Amino acid sequence: YIKMRLSIIRTATNSFARGNYARISSSDLSFFEKAIGKDYVKTKEIENYTSDWTRQMKGSSECVLLPSSTEETSSIIKYCAEKRIAVVVQGGNTGLVGGATPIHDELILSTGRIKNNFHLEPSSGVLTLDAGFILADADNRLAEHGFMMPLDLGAKGSCQIGGCIAAGAGGIRLLRYGSLHSHLLGCTMVDGKGTILNLGGRLRKDNTSLHTAHLAIGSEGQLGVVTSVTMGVVPRPLSILSAMLAVSSYSDCIRILSLARSKLGEILSSFELIDGETMKCVESHLPLKNVFQGSHDFYLLIETHGSNGDHDAEKLNQFVEEALGMELAVDGVAANSENERAHMWRLREESPIAAAKDGYIYKFDVSLPLEHFYRLTEETRDKLKGRGRVYCYGHLGDGNSHLNVTTDGEDEELKKELSPFVYNWVVSHGGSISAEHGIGQLKRDYRSLGKSASESSLIRSLKGVFDPHSILCPYKMISTQD
Amino acid sequence: YIKMRLSIIRTATNSFARGNYARISSSDLSFFEKAIGKDYVKTKEIENYTSDWTRQMKGSSECVLLPSSTEETSSIIKYCAEKRIAVVVQGGNTGLVGGATPIHDELILSTGRIKNNFHLEPSSGVLTLDAGFILADADNRLAEHGFMMPLDLGAKGSCQIGGCIAAGAGGIRLLRYGSLHSHLLGCTMVDGKGTILNLGGRLRKDNTSLHTAHLAIGSEGQLGVVTSVTMGVVPRPLSILSAMLAVSSYSDCIRILSLARSKLGEILSSFELIDGETMKCVESHLPLKNVFQGSHDFYLLIETHGSNGDHDAEKLNQFVEEALGMELAVDGVAANSENERAHMWRLREESPIAAAKDGYIYKFDVSLPLEHFYRLTEETRDKLKGRGRVYCYGHLGDGNSHLNVTTDGEDEELKKELSPFVYNWVVSHGGSISAEHGIGQLKRDYRSLGKSASESSLIRSLKGVFDPHSILCPYKMISTQD
Structure with a gap:
C-alpha cells in the first residue's frame, strides 16, 4: 500500500456523536462465542479491522465477529437487534470512504469467512457465490469455464463480492458490461432484525415480485448484510486490445468517444482519460515513460474485449486511423504485445499513485x-x-x-x-x-447535497423497514438520528 | 387483434372482494376537471380502458383521467389518497395479466398524455423521456441519432415506456442488451401519497444514495405512477443477421447455446426456440412455410446485432458450420435477405397466433x-x-x-x-x-407460490412506505388486505 497523506474532509464532526447503543458486555461475548465459535470472536489485534486500508480513518471496537454462514450472521444480528448493539459490516476493507470502519465502538461483522458456496451453471452463465469470495479468486475460478466476472477494479485482489454489491462497485469495464444492476439476479441479505431475506433468484427473467435484490446495490450495509450473491457472468473475451491516442482538446476527446461507439460498437470496453498534467506528474514521480514523444493536453486509453482477434484488430486499427485522419487525435498507437498493453494501463492505473507522491x-x-x-x-x-x-x-x-x-x-x-x-x-x-x-x-x-427532501425521507423510511432499530452501520449514509 | 378464447385462470375469486374505498362523487369529478381539464376526465365510452386488449378481462370504472404531466398526476393522486379513492394505473394497455384493468370501480389513471419531454444526450447516450411515449416512437426518434431502445417486444407499437418499466418488460433482445436494470438510471414516480419522487438521475455512475429507481422495475403500479424515465440507450446495430438451425434433441439445443456464446460472443442478440409441435401448428393454421424440408423436433432462431456486417457474417457462418460439423444441428440456414430474415421471425412471432387458432x-x-x-x-x-x-x-x-x-x-x-x-x-x-x-x-x-413469508412481509412493508393508504392498483400483486 502507498502511504498517503490524505485530507479527510469531515466538517461537522458533531453529527458523529455516539448514539444510544448498548455497550458490549462479557455476556454478549459469551453469546457470540457460543454462536460462531471462540476462534472467530476477536477482541485483540484487530487494528486491520478498526482502520481503513489507508490507515487514515480509525475507529475502535470491542470485537470483530467472523461468522461463516448466513445462519450464523442471522443469529448475531438478531441478538444485536434485541440488545441494541451497533454493528458495522466489513468485507475486504478496501473502501475509500470509511463505510466499513467503525466510528465509535461498533461491533465489526466481517464477511470474510462466508465463502462456502460457489456454484456456476455453465449453460446459462449464472453464478451463485457466498459474499466472502474475493473478486479475483472468483474470476480465476470462472476462467476455467470460459467465463469472467463482469466487473474489474483496482481492489480486485482483496475486495469481496458482498462488499462490491454493498459498495455498488463500478470499475474499468462498466462501459462494456454495464453496472452491477446489469448482472445481479438475486441475493441473500440478513436484515437489521436478523431476518434472512432471499431476494430474487437464479433466473434471468422473473416478474413475480418487486425486484428488491437491487436495493442491495450501493446500500453500504445500511439495509442488511449481504451473505450470498447470484449474478450473470460473461464469456471471457478471447481477444483484448488496447490503444492510446494523444488529443489536443477536450471537445475532440468527446468526438472520439462518439467515433469509438460507432466504430468499435460492441467490443468497446474501456475509454479512459489522463490529462496532460497528470501524465507529467506520472513521468516525474514514477519510473514510467509516456508512450508518445512530447507532451499533449489529453491522452485516451481505449480497450476492446471481443471474441475474434482478427476482427477486433481490424476494427481498432480502422478506428485509430479514422481518429487521426479526421484530425481528432494528433497521435495514436496500438499496443503490439501484452507488455505494451500493460504499459498503457500502468500509466492510467498508477496515476493516483503518482498524484499521491506529489x-x-x-x-x-x-x-x-x-x-x-x-x-x-x-x-x-x-x-x-x-x-x-x-x-x-x-x-x-x-x-x-x-x-x-x-x-x-x-x-x-x-x-x-x-x-x-x-x-x-x-x-x-x-x-x-x-x-x-x-x-x-x-x-x-454532503450526502443531502442536491437531494430532495422527499427522497431523503424515502430512504429513511426504507431504512426503517429493513433496520428498524438502526443498528447497522450508524453515522453514515443513512442516519435516522438526524 | 386476434380474437382469443383464452382461459382466464382465477381460482379464488373471493379474494377480489371490493375494498373499503370511497365511491366517486360528482364533487370528485369537479375536482379532477379543474385539475387536468374537462376534456381529460372521461366518463363515457371508456371500454378501451376498462377491458384489457384481449377483451377477456373486464372491470368497470366511473372515469378515466388523462393527466399531461407529473404535477397533474401528483395533484390527482394526492386527492385520491385523502379521499381513499382506489386508482389503477394504465399505460398502453398491452399487458397480459390484467394488471392495468380495474377489478371493481377503480378510477383509471392513464399515462398516455404524459409525453412532452424527450431529451437525448448524444455524447453519453442518456435519454430522458416522459412515461407516455410509445416504445416504437421513441425508437424511431433515436434512429435519427444512431441510437436504439435496448428493449424490443411484440407490443412495441402500443406499449408506453412507463408501462414497460412498471411491467419489467423483457422481450427478444434481453440476451444481448440485458434487462431494464441494465439501462435504467433514474425515474420520476408519483407515490401513493401524491409525492413526486425524483429517483436516481442522468449519470451512469452515482453512489450517493440507495438505488431506489430500480424498485420501479416490475412494480406493476403498486408503488407509484412512473411519469418520467431516464435510461442509457444503445448504438443502433449496423448489421443484423439471422439464421435457423434444425435440431433433433433438447440437449443439443443447450450445447448449441454454449457454442453460440463462444463463437458469436458479443454479437449474439437472440436465441429463440420453437419446438416441432409448434412448427406443425404454425404450418397448419397459418400461410407460413417452415424454412426446412421435412420436420424436426426443435428449431432455433439465432440473431446477431453488430457494427460490422462482414465480421458478423463471418462469425455467424463459422458458428453454423461448426454446429453442423459437430452434428449438434441436423440442418442450418442463414437468411440471405431482409425478406428471408423477416420470414424466420414470422415463424417465431406468429407461433402464439397459430396456437390461438388451434x-x-x-x-x-x-x-x-x-x-x-x-x-x-x-x-x-x-x-x-x-x-x-x-x-x-x-x-x-x-x-x-x-x-x-x-x-x-x-x-x-x-x-x-x-x-x-x-x-x-x-x-x-x-x-x-x-x-x-x-x-x-x-x-x-399464485403470487406467494415459492415465496418465503419474510419476502412477502418485506414487499408489504415496502408497499406501506410508498402507498400507505393502499389506493394504487388494489387486488393485485401486493395486497395489504390479506
Missing part, C-alpha cells in the same frame, strides 16, 4: 454530464490560482472523473474551501459527488 | 433453469394424455418458455388442474411462474 492530496470521485466533465478541472485550477496542482484522470466513457488536488504541505484554508467548492460545483452541474466510492463516513456531511 | 388456449409464461426448461413441456404432455396439445416456444437464451396448451373445447376439469400443475412444477424446479408478464390479476392467487 504532495498532500485531496481526492475526489465525481461523475458529471460529459459537457461539464473537464470544466470542473479547469475551474478548480482557476480557483486555486497556483495554491495547488490539479490532476484529472478517470473513466471518461462513464462520465466518472477522479479529480485530485495536491499541495506541498497541509493547507488548512484550502481544506475548508475545496470540498464545498467541488461538491457544490458538481451538484449544480447535474453531477454526483460520489460516482463509485459511496458516502460512508467521508462524505456523510 | 382451439381453446391456456397460455403460460414461465422461466426455468435450462436443465428443466423442456422437461416441463414433456411432463405436461404426459399428464394430459391426449386431452390437449402442448406447444413450447420462447426465449431459450433467457430460460423463458411460453408454454401453450390447447383443447378443442373448453374443458372445465383441465382448467382446474392445469395451472396448479404447471405452477407447482415450475416452482419446485426453481423456476418463475411469470417470467416477463407479471402477476396482475391473472396470477394473483
Whole structure:
C-alpha cells in the first residue's frame, strides 16, 4: 500500500456523536462465542479491522465477529437487534470512504469467512457465490469455464463480492458490461432484525415480485448484510486490445468517444482519460515513460474485449486511423504485445499513485454530464490560482472523473474551501459527488447535497423497514438520528 | 387483434372482494376537471380502458383521467389518497395479466398524455423521456441519432415506456442488451401519497444514495405512477443477421447455446426456440412455410446485432458450420435477405397466433433453469394424455418458455388442474411462474407460490412506505388486505 497523506474532509464532526447503543458486555461475548465459535470472536489485534486500508480513518471496537454462514450472521444480528448493539459490516476493507470502519465502538461483522458456496451453471452463465469470495479468486475460478466476472477494479485482489454489491462497485469495464444492476439476479441479505431475506433468484427473467435484490446495490450495509450473491457472468473475451491516442482538446476527446461507439460498437470496453498534467506528474514521480514523444493536453486509453482477434484488430486499427485522419487525435498507437498493453494501463492505473507522491492530496470521485466533465478541472485550477496542482484522470466513457488536488504541505484554508467548492460545483452541474466510492463516513456531511427532501425521507423510511432499530452501520449514509 | 378464447385462470375469486374505498362523487369529478381539464376526465365510452386488449378481462370504472404531466398526476393522486379513492394505473394497455384493468370501480389513471419531454444526450447516450411515449416512437426518434431502445417486444407499437418499466418488460433482445436494470438510471414516480419522487438521475455512475429507481422495475403500479424515465440507450446495430438451425434433441439445443456464446460472443442478440409441435401448428393454421424440408423436433432462431456486417457474417457462418460439423444441428440456414430474415421471425412471432387458432388456449409464461426448461413441456404432455396439445416456444437464451396448451373445447376439469400443475412444477424446479408478464390479476392467487413469508412481509412493508393508504392498483400483486 502507498502511504498517503490524505485530507479527510469531515466538517461537522458533531453529527458523529455516539448514539444510544448498548455497550458490549462479557455476556454478549459469551453469546457470540457460543454462536460462531471462540476462534472467530476477536477482541485483540484487530487494528486491520478498526482502520481503513489507508490507515487514515480509525475507529475502535470491542470485537470483530467472523461468522461463516448466513445462519450464523442471522443469529448475531438478531441478538444485536434485541440488545441494541451497533454493528458495522466489513468485507475486504478496501473502501475509500470509511463505510466499513467503525466510528465509535461498533461491533465489526466481517464477511470474510462466508465463502462456502460457489456454484456456476455453465449453460446459462449464472453464478451463485457466498459474499466472502474475493473478486479475483472468483474470476480465476470462472476462467476455467470460459467465463469472467463482469466487473474489474483496482481492489480486485482483496475486495469481496458482498462488499462490491454493498459498495455498488463500478470499475474499468462498466462501459462494456454495464453496472452491477446489469448482472445481479438475486441475493441473500440478513436484515437489521436478523431476518434472512432471499431476494430474487437464479433466473434471468422473473416478474413475480418487486425486484428488491437491487436495493442491495450501493446500500453500504445500511439495509442488511449481504451473505450470498447470484449474478450473470460473461464469456471471457478471447481477444483484448488496447490503444492510446494523444488529443489536443477536450471537445475532440468527446468526438472520439462518439467515433469509438460507432466504430468499435460492441467490443468497446474501456475509454479512459489522463490529462496532460497528470501524465507529467506520472513521468516525474514514477519510473514510467509516456508512450508518445512530447507532451499533449489529453491522452485516451481505449480497450476492446471481443471474441475474434482478427476482427477486433481490424476494427481498432480502422478506428485509430479514422481518429487521426479526421484530425481528432494528433497521435495514436496500438499496443503490439501484452507488455505494451500493460504499459498503457500502468500509466492510467498508477496515476493516483503518482498524484499521491506529489504532495498532500485531496481526492475526489465525481461523475458529471460529459459537457461539464473537464470544466470542473479547469475551474478548480482557476480557483486555486497556483495554491495547488490539479490532476484529472478517470473513466471518461462513464462520465466518472477522479479529480485530485495536491499541495506541498497541509493547507488548512484550502481544506475548508475545496470540498464545498467541488461538491457544490458538481451538484449544480447535474453531477454526483460520489460516482463509485459511496458516502460512508467521508462524505456523510454532503450526502443531502442536491437531494430532495422527499427522497431523503424515502430512504429513511426504507431504512426503517429493513433496520428498524438502526443498528447497522450508524453515522453514515443513512442516519435516522438526524 | 386476434380474437382469443383464452382461459382466464382465477381460482379464488373471493379474494377480489371490493375494498373499503370511497365511491366517486360528482364533487370528485369537479375536482379532477379543474385539475387536468374537462376534456381529460372521461366518463363515457371508456371500454378501451376498462377491458384489457384481449377483451377477456373486464372491470368497470366511473372515469378515466388523462393527466399531461407529473404535477397533474401528483395533484390527482394526492386527492385520491385523502379521499381513499382506489386508482389503477394504465399505460398502453398491452399487458397480459390484467394488471392495468380495474377489478371493481377503480378510477383509471392513464399515462398516455404524459409525453412532452424527450431529451437525448448524444455524447453519453442518456435519454430522458416522459412515461407516455410509445416504445416504437421513441425508437424511431433515436434512429435519427444512431441510437436504439435496448428493449424490443411484440407490443412495441402500443406499449408506453412507463408501462414497460412498471411491467419489467423483457422481450427478444434481453440476451444481448440485458434487462431494464441494465439501462435504467433514474425515474420520476408519483407515490401513493401524491409525492413526486425524483429517483436516481442522468449519470451512469452515482453512489450517493440507495438505488431506489430500480424498485420501479416490475412494480406493476403498486408503488407509484412512473411519469418520467431516464435510461442509457444503445448504438443502433449496423448489421443484423439471422439464421435457423434444425435440431433433433433438447440437449443439443443447450450445447448449441454454449457454442453460440463462444463463437458469436458479443454479437449474439437472440436465441429463440420453437419446438416441432409448434412448427406443425404454425404450418397448419397459418400461410407460413417452415424454412426446412421435412420436420424436426426443435428449431432455433439465432440473431446477431453488430457494427460490422462482414465480421458478423463471418462469425455467424463459422458458428453454423461448426454446429453442423459437430452434428449438434441436423440442418442450418442463414437468411440471405431482409425478406428471408423477416420470414424466420414470422415463424417465431406468429407461433402464439397459430396456437390461438388451434382451439381453446391456456397460455403460460414461465422461466426455468435450462436443465428443466423442456422437461416441463414433456411432463405436461404426459399428464394430459391426449386431452390437449402442448406447444413450447420462447426465449431459450433467457430460460423463458411460453408454454401453450390447447383443447378443442373448453374443458372445465383441465382448467382446474392445469395451472396448479404447471405452477407447482415450475416452482419446485426453481423456476418463475411469470417470467416477463407479471402477476396482475391473472396470477394473483399464485403470487406467494415459492415465496418465503419474510419476502412477502418485506414487499408489504415496502408497499406501506410508498402507498400507505393502499389506493394504487388494489387486488393485485401486493395486497395489504390479506
